[in-house]
Amino acid sequence: MQTETGHPKPAVDRDWWRGAVIYQIYPRSYQDTNGDGIGDLKGIVQRLPYIAALGVDAIWISPFFRSPMKDFGYDVSDYCDVDPMFGTLADFDVLVAEAHRLGLKVMIDQVISHTSDEHPWFRESRASRNNPKADWFVWADAKPDGTPPNNWLSIFGGSAWQWDTRRQQYYLHNFLAEQPDLNFHNRKVQDAVLDATRFWLERGVDGFRLDTINFYFHSAGLEDNPPLPADQRNDTIAPSVNPYNYQDHLHDKSQPENLAFLERFRALLDGYPAATAVGEVGDAQRGLEIVAAYTAGNSRVHMCYAFDFLAPEKLTARKVRSVLETFGREARDGWACWAFSNHDVVRHATRWGAGEADRAAYLKVLSALLMSLRGSVCLYEGEELGLTEAELAFEDLRDPYGIRFWPEFKGRDSCRTPMVWEEKAQNGGFSAAKPWLPVPPEHLPRAVDAQTGDAGSLLEHYRRFLAFRRAHPALAKGDIAFLDTQEDTVAFTRRLGNEEIVCAFNLGAHPTAIDLGGPAVPQPLAGYGFSGDAGTGAIRLGAYGAWFGRRA
Secondary structure (H helix, E strand, O other), X not given: OEOOOOOEOOOOOOOOOOOOEEEEEOHHHOOOOOOOOOOOXXXXXXXXXXXXXXXXXXXXXXXXXXXXXXXXXXXXOEEEEEOOXXXXXXXXXXXXXXXXXXXXXXXXXXXXXXXXXXXXXXXXXXXXXXXXXXXXXXXXXXOOOOOOOOOOEOOOOOEOEEEEOOOOEEEEOOOOOOOOEEOOOOHHHHHXXXXXXXXXXXXXXXXXXXXXXXXXXXOOOOOOOOEOOHHHOOOOOOOOOXXXXXXXXXXXXXXXXXXXXXXXXXXXXOOOOOOEEEEEOOOOOOHHHXXXXXXXXXXXXXXXXXXXXXXXXXXXHHHHHHXXXXXXXXXXXXXXXXOOOOOOOXXXXXXXXXXXXXXXXXXXXXXXXXXXXXXEEEEEOOHHHOOOOOOOOHHHOOOHXXXXXXXXXXXXXXXXXXXXXXXXXXXXXXXXXXXXXXXXXXXXXXXXXXXXXXXXXXXXXXXXXXXXXXXXXXXXXXXXXXXXXXXXXXXEEEEEOOEEEEEEEEOOOOOXXXXXXXXXOOEEOOOOOOOOEEEOOEEEEOOOOEEEEEEO
């Protein structure tokens, strides 16, 4: 095929997602253009040149669909329209066109495990037990004593069952009561959500982040979940104060029927030139097993991420190696997408960096490590600035999750505060009006304009390292093999074709060395900004140092 100028069109890279760096945008907090204190689609368009200059491959936009906003867009009332708070479908079309002009792919959230209770599907379903959509959601009778059908719990607290007086039945909700779960055992439900997916593909979307991908199916038998022994509980996907962690979630999610639906979803995507999907797997016991199953072969989702690097537990060299090697064993033909922060967890600048002697240097080496791992990468807005978790007062909270579990768990608002663009501007340049969440004063010195042009800043480090990664495809798409190291050090090789790169990292605050086991030292590479030294048979790393070399 040729263009109008007679030149051949560039081939579509169906494999663009493999090793891509994806920049997550939380639209409420990115840029406000209409003065209501809430970010919008036009604000994203305004800031696309900044994102393109950062050097990422794609953007992922958290939900902007019509919604009553009980869970800030993750409660969808219309899958095929933009909430007026964020703009219009025409604004979205402009966003896609401009992103593509700048060389950026566009991915959006698909929240199809549940809807809003204001969605027309649910309104019809709850109206009676015999209407056409009566079984589009998960309904069950009460036990003889009036209690819920089983012991399943909601991640947001309490029973996962809500009584409905119209049908005189309970409906299932894994999150808020205002977020009823769709019944994926009904083929018509699957067809409907696939139609909604097709709607956005036809508008030029390049891919989807699939929210709570392992929650689509429940056990049709509605069996009780067994208790989980106390020594097996962890706070990977729910805070430790949440009794959700007390159960082994064998029946309310992660059912085998999901695999067939994911194959239907993939078949839809394969009908478009370069469409892709990344699934969010929320499971505290079997996360990597599920990721492996969902990404196996070429017939399910392209990639998934679990919560291994999003958990509160401090990142260690041993954990990095264990997670990557476990994934490599269990998902030999699968692909992962790694992230250290997102809109649901404490920012890693605080979660891991609060006690470090030099937090800025620590964040630099963490970012280099993340962008050198085998897999794709998600960066969360403000991560490139080193934004920390905000300290918010109870009266500032908007997140129902945090309000319910305050003060032991403060919710997700503190990682969702507005992006800071200009150090001296009102509200950091985010909005001329009072923002929906406060702009922390401590974030202002980290604003984009304060870091731009400063070679030592974290922002310039991200730009520099993303360019370095792009110059060496082995870092994006190559195989990985770990080298034996001690204490706080991580080292591995990335190989693609004839290129093999040795990557070494010191996650600790003291200088150290990595013995390569022989006199030959890889040829040092340049351009990434660290200053490690390679001696005879060893790599010497300063505190929070890194080193890269090409092996012949």
